[in-house]
Amino acid sequence: xxxxxxxxxxxxxxxxxxxxxxWLRRVRKQFGNIAGEHKEINLEEFKSALxxxxxxxxxxxxxxxxxxxxxxxSLEELLKALSLLVHGNQTDKLRFLFQVYDVDEPxxxxxxxxxxxxxxxxxxxxxxxxRSPRAGSGCIDPDELRLVLRWCLRxxxxxxxxxxxxxxxxxxxxxxxxxxxxxxxxxxxxxxxEGFPEVMENLTISAASWLKPPPPPERSCRPRYLTRAYxxxxxxxxxxxxxxxxxNLLLFALAALRHAGLGGWLAVARxxxxxxxxxxxxLAVLMLRxxxxxxxxxxxxxxxxxxxxxxxHQLVGYVVLALAAVHTGAHVANFSRLARQxxxxxxxxxxxxxxxxxxxxxxxxxxxxxxxxxxxxxMLAFSSPCIRRSGHFEVxxxxxxxxxxxxxxxILHGPHFWKWFAVPGCLFALEKVVGLAWRRAGGLRIVEVNxxxxxxxxLVIERPQFFRYKPGDYVYLNIPAIATYEWHPFTISSAPEQxxxxxxxxxxxxxxxxxxxxxxxxxxxxxxxxxxxxRSPREKxxxxxxxxxxxxxxxxxxxxxxxxxxxxxxxxxxxxSEHAVLIGAGIGITPFASILQSIMYRYRRRxxxxxxxxxxxxxxLRDKEMTLRKVDFIWINRDQKHFEWFVSxxxxxxxxxxxxxxxxxxLEMHMYMTSALSKNxxxxxxxxxxxxxxxxxxxxxxxxxxRTRTQPGRPDWSxxxxxxxxEKKGKVQVFFCGSPALAKVIRAHCEHxxxxxxxxxx
Numbered sequence: 049x050x051x052x053x054x055x056x057x058x059x060x061x062x063x064x065x066x067x068x069x070x071w072l073r074r075v076r077k078q079f080g081n082i083a084g085e086h087k088e089i090n091l092e093e094f095k096s097a098l099x100x101x102x103x104x105x106x107x108x109x110x111x112x113x114x115x116x117x118x119x120x121x122s123l124e125e126l127l128k129a130l131s132l133l134v135h136g137n138q139t140d141k142l143r144f145l146f147q148v149y150d151v152d153e154p155x156x157x158x159x160x161x162x163x164x165x166x167x168x169x170x171x172x173x174x175x176x177x178x179r180s181p182r183a184g185s186g187c188i189d190p191d192e193l194r195l196v197l198r199w200c201l202r203x204x205x206x207x208x209x210x211x212x213x214x215x216x217x218x219x220x221x222x223x224x225x226x227x228x229x230x231x232x233x234x235x236x237x238x239x240x241x242e243g244f245p246e247v248m249e250n251l252t253i254s255a256a257s258w259l260k261p262p263p264p265p266e267r268s269c270r271p272r273y274l275t276r277a278y279x280x281x282x283x284x285x286x287x288x289x290x291x292x293x294x295x296n297l298l299l300f301a302l303a304a305l306r307h308a309g310l311g312g313w314l315a316v317a318r319x320x321x322x323x324x325x326x327x328x329x330x331l332a333v334l335m336l337r338x339x340x341x342x343x344x345x346x347x348x349x350x351x352x353x354x355x356x357x358x359x360x361h362q363l364v365g366y367v368v369l370a371l372a373a374v375h376t377g378a379h380v381a382n383f384s385r386l387a388r389q390x391x392x393x394x395x396x397x398x399x400x401x402x403x404x405x406x407x408x409x410x411x412x413x414x415x416x417x418x419x420x421x422x423x424x425x426x427m428l429a430f431s432s433p434c435i436r437r438s439g440h441f442e443v444x445x446x447x448x449x450x451x452x453x454x455x456x457x458x459i460l461h462g463p464h465f466w467k468w469f470a471v472p473g474c475l476f477a478l479e480k481v482v483g484l485a486w487r488r489a490g491g492l493r494i495v496e497v498n499x500x501x502x503x504x505x506x507l508v509i510e511r512p513q514f515f516r517y518k519p520g521d522y523v524y525l526n527i528p529a530i531a532t533y534e535w536h537p538f539t540i541s542s543a544p545e546q547x548x549x550x551x552x553x554x555x556x557x558x559x560x561x562x563x564x565x566x567x568x569x570x571x572x573x574x575x576x577x578x579x580x581x582x583r584s585p586r587e588k589x590x591x592x593x594x595x596x597x598x599x600x601x602x603x604x605x606x607x608x609x610x611x612x613x614x615x616x617x618x619x620x621x622x623x624x625s626e627h628a629v630l631i632g633a634g635i636g637i638t639p640f641a642s643i644l645q646s647i648m649y650r651y652r653r654r655x656x657x658x659x660x661x662x663x664x665x666x667x668x669l670r671d672k673e674m675t676l677r678k679v680d681f682i683w684i685n686r687d688q689k690h691f692e693w694f695v696s697x698x699x700x701x702x703x704x705x706x707x708x709x710x711x712x713x714x715l716e717m718h719m720y721m722t723s724a725l726s727k728n729x730x731x732x733x734x735x736x737x738x739x740x741x742x743x744x745x746x747x748x749x750x751x752x753x754x755r756t757r758t759q760p761g762r763p764d765w766s767x768x769x770x771x772x773x774x775e776k777k778g779k780v781q782v783f784f785c786g787s788p789a790l791a792k793v794i795r796a797h798c799e800h801x802x803x804x805x806x807x808x809x810x
Contacts, residue, residue, distance in 0.1 A: 075130065079123050088120040096424035104199040105731050109483060110146045135431035141732050142241065146234045149188050149196050149734060181407045187231040193217050193734070200735035202758065205687045212750055219745060220738035244737055245342075277800055285353040288360075296323050296367075309595065313382035320375035323764040325468045327368050328458055331451075332472040334361040338479050341521075355618040362431075369428050376421050379414070409460045416461040423457070445534060491608035495549055497568045498766060501689040503556035504635065506563050509609060511550050517647040519544060520619030520639040520808075524612040525552065530563050539638040539808075544646035550611075551642075553693065555635040566687050581646060617784050619643055619807035623650075626677055626778025629769075629803070631682045631794060633786025634690060639808055640681065640785070641694055647679060648701055648715065678777040682718045684764065684786070691752045718768070721751065736760060742747030765797040773801055781806065 068484040082088050111120050113129045131138055194217040200207060208216075224232045224240040279286060304319035334357050344354055353360075383399060399414050409416075429435075430447040455473065458465045498506035517523075517540060524535040542551035556565045619639050623627045630640045685691055698717065705715055725732030743749050744756050751758040772780055780796050784791055785808040798805040 049064045072130065072134065076123065076127065079126060083123065088118075088122050090120050093203075094121065102255040105148070105203070108151065112144070112147055126323055139238070142238055143234060145733060146188070146237055148731070149192065149237075150185060151192050151195060156261070168658065169754075187233050188237070190217055190221050190230045193221055193232070197735055197738060200725060200731060203731065204721075204735065206721075206724060206751060208750060216660045216735075216738040216742055216750065219742040220734060222426065223737075223741050227287065240737070242731075244740070267791075275799070280802075284351065284355060288353050296326070297328055298682040299323050308604070310331065311382060311385070313378045317375050317378035317382065320371045320378065320463060322460075324368065324371050324375060325462060325465050327364055327371065328455070328465070329468040331361060331364050331368065332455075332469070332476045334364065336472075336479060337613075338473055338482065339475060341460070341614070344616040344620050349621075349645065359614060365431070366426065369424050372421055372424055376417060379417065380731055382415075383776045399763075416457045417465065420454060420461060421456050424453050426450070427454075441536075441558060442531070442534060463723070480757070486612065489611050494609060499565065499569060500553075501692045503562075503565050504693055505554045505556070505561070505568060507552040507554065507609075509550045509552065509611070511546075511548055515550075515614070517544055517614035518616065518620050520622070521614035521642075522617060522619050522639075523552075523614050526610040526612070527564065528610075530567060531560055535558055536560055537615075539617075540614065541638045541641070543642050543649060545646060545649045553635065553638045553641070616776055617808050619785075619808065621781065621806065622647075622676070622783060625781040626675055627678045627772065627775070627780045628676060629680045629772060629780060629782045631684070631784045633684045633784075634686065635693070636785035636787075636808075637683055637694055638785070639699060640783075644679075644681060644701055644715070649703055675778075676714075678775065679715045680718065680772060684720045684722060684763065684790075686721075688721065688751055691758075695752055695754065698752075698754055698756075706755075717754070717756040718763070719749075719752060719754070719756055720763050721758050721760060722762050724758075724760035729761075732760060765794060769801045769803065772803075781803070784808070 079089065080087075082093050091107065091110050095103060095109050100603055108760055110121065112471065113125055115128070133144060140493055161648060194213060197216055198213060199218075201213070221232065224236050226236050226239060227310055299322045300319035303322035304315040307315045307318040340354055343349060343352070348354075380399070399418065401414075426446055430443050435444055453470065459469070482634050492512065493510050494507055496508040498508075500506055522537050522539045524537050526533075526535045538552045540550055541553045542549065554561055612677045617639060622630070622643055630643065632638075632640050685692075693711055701715060702717070705713065725735065739750055740757070748755055749758050780801075780803040782803050783806045784792065789809050795805045795807075
């Protein structure tokens with residue numbers, strides 16, 4: 049569902065008087081468009097205009113705005129209420145909130161008169177002289193509070209059992225009912241809210257922000273690519289790009305000048321051809337994953353942008369296609385000129401016939417060139433994201449294998465290409481041979497499969513004896529029972545210190561991952577492996593290979609898997625950071641699951657020393673292996689069920705840290721649930737207060753069960769990074785795994801604060 053218009057943007061500030069007036073003018077105009085000739089709108093039109101998820105709050109707002117109880121809202125009624133909300137003080141806005149929660153018919157309230165309960169945004173008497181049903185009783189009883197909280201939970205996509213709803217209701221009710229009268233009056237609610245400064249601060253925001261859609265993000269008048277912070281934070285990448293462009297220009301100029309006397313078109317073709325020699329070889333260098341993984345452990349990693357090798361591979365691919373098009377076009381133009389001068393040979397003969405002296409092996413430069421142009425165009429077309437993400441990965445995979453044909457044709461086409469390709473080609477072939485030998489050594493057995501919420505498949509695979517990897521590394525996985533020739537990259541979610549097994553958490557997003565989930569989604573059957581690993585009660589153990597029947601042996605073989613790797617990622621830098629901020633969105637937590645486990649393992653080892661003489665029992669762990677002083681872990685999820693993937697792991701980390709350092713928080717967790725009503729949303733005030741009160745009472749969060757409180761809405765990155773900067777634990781490095789759209793937002797904030805930003809790329 050779209051974000052409701054009632055939710056203001058995170059971090060919104062008090063609107064100016066001019067903005068308020070402009071907004072009221074827009075409301076008047078929009079009302080006129082909706083109301084038509086009758087100049088009134090009914091409840092359904094009101095719901096449509098507000099774009100709310102649930103009807104409860106729309107009906108409450110409508111009832112409060114409908115001062116005469118006619119069942120429709122006139123422009124006068126709407127503007128009268130909105131003007132008070134826009135220009136009113138904190139008490140006016142709080143009184144409106146109180147009326148939203150006071151949903152019952154007027155049947156009296158103990159202590160209401162004594163406390164001055166009631167009041168309203170607009171008069172509570174209808175034209176017929178009867179009290180309006182919108183006015184309520186002037187107090188809030190437990191049933192009303194439970195009803196409102198239930199609707200708040202529904203709109204926040206939070207599913208809690210009735211017992212937890214009752215706990216939330218009583219936590220808030222007992223705290224607010226100061227006189228123990230059995231009901232909450234307006235004065236009591238205000239007194240309780242004063243204990244929540246953030247809530248009171250939100251009430252200072254113009255109430256118009258409760259009812260208007262979020263404004264578009266502010267754009268700087270100067271593009272971020274021209275800012276000083278951008279050039280500083282991307283100096284390595286920009287220097288590499290500058291060197292790449294400069295080298296191509298130099299190669300083009302030298303080759304073109306060498307053939308300048310043979311005509312302009314031929315000079316252009318030779319210049320592009322020399323650039324193609326370099327770029328077609330460089331494509332192989334950028335995909336030497338094993339070599340790049342090794343380079344990450346050397347000082348070269350601080351100079352070269354190794355983390356961007358996939359992005360550069362794509363960029364060079366586009367450059368190759370463009371150079372090939374210009375190279376081919378220049379040759380065609382030159383052949384056309386020669387055909388006109390010669391008069392004996394047509395253009396088709398130059399292009400389609402092998403001629404001695406025309407270049408290439410046996411004079412076949414023209415024919416091999418046209419074939420190369422076709423293969424390159426097909427490879428580019430089927431490498432587009434729309435092909436890869438639309439369930440046709442095998443099309444991308446098989447067309448990309450044409451690189452073998454392309455390199456073969458290039459050797460036949462260009463007389464000097466082999467000189468450029470010799471070293472990269474040998475390294476590429478060596479990596480493929482090593483990978484093939486690793487696969488031929490034998491498949492691995494899947495020890496356990498757990499099907500988790502949101503169609504996440506948790507594979508537990510036996511770990512090869514000599515398999516060494518770093519936290520955050522990834523492997524290529526092949527399961528012949530799913531697809532014989534397809535290999536897909538997945539991050540290892542278990543720590544290297546876990547010796548017996550490897551964990552992979554795979555979200556079902558494409559054709560292959562959906563097939564994987566469906567393959568193991570079989571009825572639970574007896575298993576020859578009686579030792580299950582510890583797991584959540586929600587997890588379902590499905591051992592597909594254990595099926596007994598006529599084809600049992602075949603199923604046993606098909607359930608095996610092969611892995612290729614490990615390969616390094618930017619997250620390898622975490623242990624040499626001083627203050628690391630790990631940000632995972634959804635399944636993007638998987639690299640950090642391995643990292644967090646390893647961090648706490650190393651942290652425990654580092655803390656095992658004598659308090660008197662500081663002698664360490666672990667001599668093999670030097671300080672340079674982990675310079676971390678502080679780790680902030682931020683996990684952003686859309687809804688409640690996504691937190692179930694790693695709750696057990698995070699709970700264990702919290703407990704271990706509490707045992708090691710009760711008064712110090714080396715690892716600090718921050719959970720965000722984007723579907724929940726934001727704290728800036730008026731409707732969420734009661735729910736967030738109840739969740740805070742119950743969390744303080746039980747020392748655990750009602751949504752995840754962790755000690756860390758789950759924050760509603762999206763993070764306010766300015767506040768988050770501002771707090772990180774204030775801690776001054778050392779140089780801050782931010783590591784992100786998630787959607788590209790969110791990566792752009794976080795990258796921009798990192799540039800503003802001067803933090804290094806790293807994003808995981810496969």
